[in-house]
Amino acid sequence: MGQNRSGDQWLERGMTDWLQNFFQKINVPHQYLPVESDRGNVVAVLEGDPNLPTILxxxxxxxxxxxxxxxDPFQPKQKAGRLYGRGTCDVKGTMASHLSVIRQLAEQGDRQHSTIIATFTCDEELGQKGAIEIARQFSDPTASKTIIPKGRIDMAIVGEPTGLNPVVAHKGTVRWKIQTNGVATHSSRPTEGVNAIYRMGHALLAIQQYGQQLQKETGHPLCGPPTLSVGTISGGTSVNIVPDQCLIEIDRRINPGEDAAEIIEKVQTAANQGSNHDIQSLPPDMISLPLVDDNNHLVADALIEAAEGICDSQMKGVPFSTHAPRFAELGIPTVVFGPGSISQAHTRDEWIEIAQLDQAVAILHRLLTRPVGSSA
Ligand SMILES: [Zn+2]
Known part of the structure; x- marks a missing residue:
């Protein structure tokens, strides 16, 4: 994370071309929506029964x-009920389940199902630019060039490996740097300067203690206490110079309901008190929002009900971040849901259980073809 990655190998063009081709073949209205010059989202809309909920x-x-x-990351292999390859679990498995159910319903052709707005978003792993752009399209009344229907979206299901459990709450992340300043001087006369590394030393101890204190908080019922970690430190330019600058980098997981600006302020206060100096917090390098479970239990219940007799599915909270809050922010009840386990994602031998892919399709098919809350 955080490295500068550019060039074709990082981009989604192959996927977005493939998706457009897929929807072309099954005759489902779709559109490529550019996000940056060479990156974009694909959106497809399968119109259904207006009396059923509209589902994203x-x-x-x-x-x-x-x-x-x-x-081999790009040559999927089946072995012992698993499919191996980069992305099988995170998150092409889920994507395949979405495509499969859309194709089934499109071929059925009877519109006896929810209207589906299927979004295929770029840049989830680093900047969430795809989801940010989709959210903008939803909320901007002038964004009329899209095929996204105006009006209410009743629920959103964001695909990530959750073991087919609906995730209603997750943590977010804020990452930023804290800097101490000093006065550089020759190392043979250290008392004439101010050592920025020593200052940071005091601040660090205070931040560590503050982090330990956080662990004692009850936190969120599904996500537990918030966490804080100092991940990098750098300072000084040469061993014979008293350093005039030291920098640390902090990763603080945000619980549902917490605010990033307040979080930074509290850490800064702890650091100031520890070092007895004014320490500078730099603007955040990245913020991903937490998923708040204030209106989405209904979606979780609908998925759990749809999973009955297919698999054991339970409402959960998780520590990892997703771009689901970009949809939730618009007031759309949003959960994270998909086959596979996060422990198999991003791994050296990424895989997904094929049986879970079939279960995902069965659950989604049931959800999309009957009213929420109906036990029929
Ligand atoms: Zn993912």
Whole structure:
């Protein structure tokens, strides 16, 4: 994460071309919506019964890089009920389940199903630009060039490997740097300067203690206490100079209901008190929002009900972040849901259980073809 990655190998063009081709073949209205000059989203809309809820299904089109993998990342292999390859679990497995159910319903041709807005979003793993752009399209009344129907979206299901459990809450992340300043001088006369590394030393201890304190908080009922970790430190330019600058990088997981600006302020206060100096927090390098479970239990219940007799499915909270809050922010009841386990994602031998793919299709098919809350 965080490295500068550019060039064709990082982009989603192959996927978005493939998706457009797929929807062309099954005759489902679709559109490529550019996000940047060479990156974009695909949106497809399958109109259904207006009396059933309108449901958004999202799956991201990017994956993490393939360096260090012990299997061929691009040649999927089936073995012992598993499918191996980069992205099988995160999140092409989920995407395949969305495509499969859309194709089934499209071929059925009777419109006896929910209207489906299927979004295929770029850049989930790093910047969430795809989901941010989709959210903008939804909320911007002037964005009339899209095929996204105006009006209410009753629920959104964002695909990520959750073991077919609807995730209603997850943590977000804020990452930023804290800097101490000093006065550089010759190392033979250290008392004439101010050592920025020593200052950071005091601040660090205070931040560590503050982080330990956080662990004692009850936190969120499904997500547990918030966490804080200092991940990098750098300072000084040469051993014979008293350093005038030291920098650390902080990763703080945001619980549902917490605010990033307040979080930064609290850490800064702890650091200031520890070092007895004014320490500078730099603007955040990245913020991903937490998923708040204030209106989405209904969606989880509908999925759990649809899973009856197919698999054991339970409402959950998870520590990892997704771009689901970009949809939730618009007031759409949103959950994260998909086959596979997050522990198999981003791994050297990424895989997904094929049986779970079939279960995902069966659950979604049931959800999309009957009213929410109906036990029929
Ligand atoms: Zn993912």
């Amino acid at each position: 299904l999202d799956a991201h089109t990017d994956t993490v890089p393939v360096e260090g993998m012990t299997i």
